[in-house]
Amino acid sequence: xxxxxxxxxxxxxxxxxxxxxxxxxxxxxxxxxxxxxxxxxxxxxxxxxxxxxxxxxxxxxxxxxxxxxxxxxxxxxxxxxxxxxxxxxxxxxxxxxxxxxxxxxxxxxxxxxxxxxxxxxxxxxxxxxxxxxxxxxxxxxxxxxxxxxxxxxxxxxxxxxxxxxxxxxxxxxxxxxxxxxxxxxxxxxxxxxxxxxxxxxxxxxxxxxxxxxxxxxxxxxxxxxxxxxxxxxxxxxxxxxxxxxxxxxxxxxxxxxxxxxxxxxxxxxxxxxxxxxxxxxxxxxxxxxxxxxxxxxxxxxxxxxxxxxxxxxxxxxxxxxxxxxxxxxxxxxxxxxxxxxxxxxxxxxxxxxxxxxxxxxxxxxxxxxxxxxxxxxxxxxxxxxxxxxxxxxxxxxxxxxxxxxxxxxxxxxxxxxxxxxxxxxxxxxxxxxxxxxxxxxxxxxxxxxxxxxxxxxxxxxxxxxxxxxxxxxxxxxxxxxxxxxxxxxxxxxxxxxxxxxxxxxxxxxxxxxxxxxxxxxxxxxxxxxxxxxxxxxxxxxxxxxxxxxxxxxxxxxxxxxxxxxxxxxxxxxxxxxxxxxxxxxxxxxxxxxxxxxxxxxxxxxxxxxxxxxxxxxxxxxxxxxxxxxxxxxxxxxxxxxxxxxxxxxxx
Amino acid sequence: xxxxxxxxxxxxxxxxxxxxxxxxxxxxxxxxxxxxxxxxxxxxxxxxxxxxxxxxxxxxxxxxxxxxxxxxxxxxxxxxxxxxxxxxxxxxxxxxxxxxxxxxxxxxxxxxxxxxxxxxxxxxxxxxxxxxxxxxxxxxxxxxxxxxxxxxxxxxxxxxxxxxxxxxxxxxxxxxxxxxxxxxxxxxxxxxxxxxxxxxxxxxxxxxxxxxxxxxxxxxxxxxxxxxxxxxxxxxxxxxxxxxxxxxxxx
Numbered sequence: 001x002x003x004x005x006x007x008x009x010x011x012x013x014x015x016x017x018x019x020x021x022x023x024x025x026x027x028x029x030x031x032x033x034x035x036x037x038x039x040x041x042x043x044x045x046x047x048x049x050x051x052x053x054x055x056x057x058x059x060x061x062x063x064x065x066x067x068x069x070x071x072x073x074x075x076x077x078x079x080x081x082x083x084x085x086x087x088x089x090x091x092x093x094x095x096x097x098x099x100x101x102x103x104x105x106x107x108x109x110x111x112x113x114x115x116x117x118x119x120x121x122x123x124x125x126x127x128x129x130x131x132x133x134x135x136x137x138x139x140x141x142x143x144x145x146x147x148x149x150x151x152x153x154x155x156x157x158x159x160x161x162x163x164x165x166x167x168x169x170x171x172x173x174x175x176x177x178x179x180x181x182x183x184x185x186x187x188x189x190x191x192x193x194x195x196x197x198x199x200x201x202x203x204x205x206x207x208x209x210x211x212x213x214x215x216x217x218x219x220x221x222x223x224x225x226x227x228x229x230x231x232x233x234x235x236x237x238x239x240x241x242x243x244x245x246x247x248x249x250x251x252x253x254x255x256x257x258x259x260x261x262x263x264x265x266x267x268x269x270x271x272x273x274x275x276x277x278x279x280x281x282x283x284x285x286x287x288x289x290x291x292x293x294x295x296x297x298x299x300x301x302x303x304x305x306x307x308x309x310x311x312x313x314x315x316x317x318x319x320x321x322x323x324x325x326x327x328x329x330x331x332x333x334x335x336x337x338x339x340x341x342x343x344x345x346x347x348x349x350x351x352x353x354x355x356x357x358x359x360x361x362x363x364x365x366x367x368x369x370x371x372x373x374x375x376x377x378x379x380x381x382x383x384x385x386x387x388x389x390x391x392x393x394x395x396x397x398x399x400x401x402x403x404x405x406x407x408x409x410x411x412x413x414x415x416x417x418x419x420x421x422x423x424x425x426x427x428x429x430x431x432x433x434x435x436x437x438x439x440x441x442x443x444x445x446x447x448x449x450x451x452x453x454x455x456x457x458x459x460x461x462x463x464x465x466x467x468x469x470x471x472x473x474x475x476x477x478x479x480x481x482x483x484x485x486x487x488x489x490x491x492x493x494x495x496x497x498x499x500x501x502x503x504x505x506x507x508x509x510x511x512x513x514x515x516x517x518x519x520x521x522x523x524x525x526x527x528x529x530x531x532x533x534x535x536x537x538x539x540x541x542x543x544x545x546x547x548x549x550x551x552x553x554x555x556x557x558x559x560x561x562x563x564x565x566x567x568x569x570x571x572x573x574x575x576x577x578x579x580x581x582x583x584x585x586x587x588x589x590x591x592x593x594x595x596x597x598x599x600x601x602x603x604x605x606x607x608x609x610x611x612x613x614x615x616x617x618x619x620x621x622x623x624x625x626x627x628x629x630x631x632x633x634x635x636x637x638x639x640x641x642x643x644x645x646x647x648x649x650x651x
Numbered sequence: 652x653x654x655x656x657x658x659x660x661x662x663x664x665x666x667x668x669x670x671x672x673x674x675x676x677x678x679x680x681x682x683x684x685x686x687x688x689x690x691x692x693x694x695x696x697x698x699x700x701x702x703x704x705x706x707x708x709x710x711x712x713x714x715x716x717x718x719x720x721x722x723x724x725x726x727x728x729x730x731x732x733x734x735x736x737x738x739x740x741x742x743x744x745x746x747x748x749x750x751x752x753x754x755x756x757x758x759x760x761x762x763x764x765x766x767x768x769x770x771x772x773x774x775x776x777x778x779x780x781x782x783x784x785x786x787x788x789x790x791x792x793x794x795x796x797x798x799x800x801x802x803x804x805x806x807x808x809x810x811x812x813x814x815x816x817x818x819x820x821x822x823x824x825x826x827x828x829x830x831x832x833x834x835x836x837x838x839x840x841x842x843x844x845x846x847x848x849x850x851x852x853x854x855x856x857x858x859x860x861x862x863x864x865x866x867x868x869x870x871x872x873x874x875x876x877x878x879x880x881x882x883x884x885x886x887x888x889x890x891x892x893x894x895x896x897x898x899x900x901x902x
Contacts, residue, residue: 057789058789061788072718073720073771073772074772074773074775074776074816076718076719077712077718077719077720078718079712081718082713091795091796093796129790129792131795132793132794132795133792135792135845136785136792136793136845137785137787137845138785138808138840138843138845138846140808140839141795141805142805143800143801143802143805145802146799147799147800147801148796149795165809165812166809168717168813170717171813172812175812178779179779179783179784179785180787180789182779182784183780183784183786185780186782192776194773217765246712246713246714247711247712247713247714248712280683281685281686283686283690283694284690285687286714286715288714288715289715393715393716393740396733396740396742397687399744462789463790466789511697511700514697555703557699563708563765565708566700566706
């Protein structure tokens with residue numbers, strides 16, 4: 001990484017050579033650490049999702065001494081477990097024209113030409129090894145009768161390259177990584193710290209050397225040191241309060257390292273998933289995703305006539321009573337080439353457009369996802385085999401039978417493409433600090449394709465970081481174990497204790513959740529699917545008011561140095577408020593529409609996202625400048641050497 | 652259309668593993684029948700916080716039935732009265748207006764209470780660490796399609812792999828046995844050619860660890876299968892027993 005303060009630019013250390021040779025060239029020339037030195041080097045990995053668990057396991061196998069932290073009671077609970085649909089790889093088992101290049105190309109195009117070519121190519125390159133690895137671990141992927149692996153299609157691709165394990169692919173891949181991790185714990189190369197939450201990064205002489213965590217059972221603050229620190233703590237979608245993320249998913253680790261000098265890249269790129277169960281009331285705590293794989297066979301529609309939509313909303317008409325010719329299959333109408341399998345951002349905006357125009361069903365903010373044709377074509381049994389667990393989940397939540405009446409769905413916040421800025425080696429702007437998986441910004445540009453998050457998490461953890469981190473650690477072999485008695489650790493701990501004390505002593509009137517919901521409404525209304533200058537300015541202003549209200553009127557019962565769930569939530573919310581503001585600020589500065597970032601001022605006459613390549617063909621990297629100071633923006637220019645940049649077209 | 656109900660709750664409160672616990676009663680009005688059970692508890696906690704009291708501690712995370720974190724014993728059933736779901740997927744439409752609902756933590760020797768309804772299930776991690784894996788390192792793996800696996804076998808393996816490690820099986824068992832949990836992992840891996848190689852060794856190591864951690868014996872009552880939110884079948888226990896015997900014969 002090298003930063004130029006004058007021109008405010010940053011470069012990513014991309015290796016020389018042709019696209020397909022960069023990763024091989026890198027590996028051929030990088031520094032390695034010999035086995036006896038590996039034992040003497042400590043690596044902290046924060047997070048045990050697909051990225052964290054696979055990295056901890058792979059580093060442990062290599063012989064490094066790994067300290068692995070997780071917020072839940074077990075690594076197996078990390079939110080990667082909830083991914084349903086599948087994982088992409090360029091195996092071309094279906095003989096349908098897939099290749100490493102095509103997976104690379106689809107990912108770049110799907111990301112609306114805002115991702116780094118070299119990273120994405122490497123991702124596509126290692127994708128095949130991931131499938132091999134998972135099968136060897138005993139992941140029971142779906143198979144054909146001949147005994148070979150089955151594939152299905154996902155949005156943004158014209159080939160079938162998605163491997164899956166029923167509707168529980170994330171679970172099975174995570175359990176695979178968890179088993180590899182458990183094996184290393186048994187061997188003693190990985191030490192596991194559960195129910196711990198990172199509260200700060202410790203930097204010694206300019207290098208990441210440790211973390212401060214809160215033990216969530218005792219409430220005590222603990223110090224841990226290492227030669228390098230890896231952040232794999234997922235995304236920050238819960239800034240919206242309602243999202244498909246788990247309740248404990250948070251952006252705090254990313255925010256702490258940002259405040260310690262790591263740059264935060266493209267915070268405004270948030271993915272809104274088109275197929276989630278619609279919001280039902282104010283007490284709702286989270287939104288449930290219905291896998292994108294449903295769009296393989298389900299058809300999305302709303303009534304063609306406004307009066308039908310009104311009648312449905314009033315409960316006077318059932319969707320099954322609406323004649324075929326009175327249904328508007330708007331995705332098939334607008335995008336005949338990709339139909340119901342357009343990328344997520346496109347599908348989400350199209351749903352919003354129909355609902356805003358008055359054609360929504362349910363509460364008005366829902367569209368139908370209909371399996372009638374699929375059941376007629378394939379039979380109920382086949383549909384049940386493919387999606388049974390998803391249908392059951394829908395029925396339990398909504399109390400409606402999707403085999404008989406169409407599902408109702410609406411977009412919801414799902415994933416954040418933005419995150420900690422990393423270079424080609426996945427190293428942040430702080431030496432010795434790495435970031436992997438959803439926590440970093442690296443591979444998905446402005447929109448992630450379905451089944452690519454699992455791919456990226458495992459690529460980073462199994463096949464990228466274990467190489468690149470050695471290039472750094474090779475120069476650390478003479479550094480003895482770091483003492484946690486250093487003044488840097490003491491100071492970080494003191495700051496945390498003061499922050500907790502300050503929060504506990506507010507003793508105001510508002511619960512943490514009530515403030516979080518307030519933030520969520522602002523985010524959804526102004527920093528959600530459609531954004532504009534006026535709204536974003538309003539959001540920044542209102543978020544500042546939430547911040548003031550939080551720091552003067554929040555109420556946290558119990559003790560600071562004890563098990564205290566409300567305090568945990570408050571510490572996360574304090575960061576979400578600031579993340580929300582940076583998201584709005586980034587969205588305001590990016591005067592173009594691309595991928596998940598849709599600025600209403602910038603659209604084509606047909607309502608598609610309109611990029612401004614001459615002005616915004618860069619990664620926006622935000623640098624923290626201090627409390628209540630405006631952050632500075634650095635640019636990483638995106639150079640497209642191998643792909644021709646064009647307007648995305650799914651028609 | 653949204654309906655609301657008023658309910659009475661009897662909730663187990665316990666400060667710590669060694670502290671003496673007791674039921675406390677609460678009244679909660681205006682609960683939407685569309686709310687999930689955990690959203691009802693959120694609502695109760697908001698009420699407690701507004702009264703300046705400490706909220707009820709319970710484990711939860713994904714709230715879509717897959718992470719296995721939620722673990723409530725509701726009206727005498729792990730994960731409550733509805734079938735094939737976790738607590739987070741249980742909805743209030745399953746309860747009547749004016750009903751009294753009793754909520755307890757998992758109660759089992761293997762899962763000590765941490766506070767209120769939160770228990771310590773780290774024993775499950777220790778059992779997996781003892782051998783619940785295929786011993787392969789990262790990289791250097793043959794192509795994923797090199798070994799065909801018959802679809803019915805892969806499907807059966809997937810049935811076992813669906814276990815979410817919530818511990819309902821242990822909570823449901825009068826002996827506090829973890830056999831269904833152990834069997835699910837042993838069976839998933841023993842069925843696949845990749846896992847078959849060390850199947851016997853794995854079964855032995857995991858069973859030994861389970862015994863060591865104080866879980867009880869299996870007496871085939873089938874309560875675990877009946878309460879399992881993921882429908883894991885006790886036929887997997889038979890497969891575990893076979894693998895375990897094989898290991899014993901080799902000794």
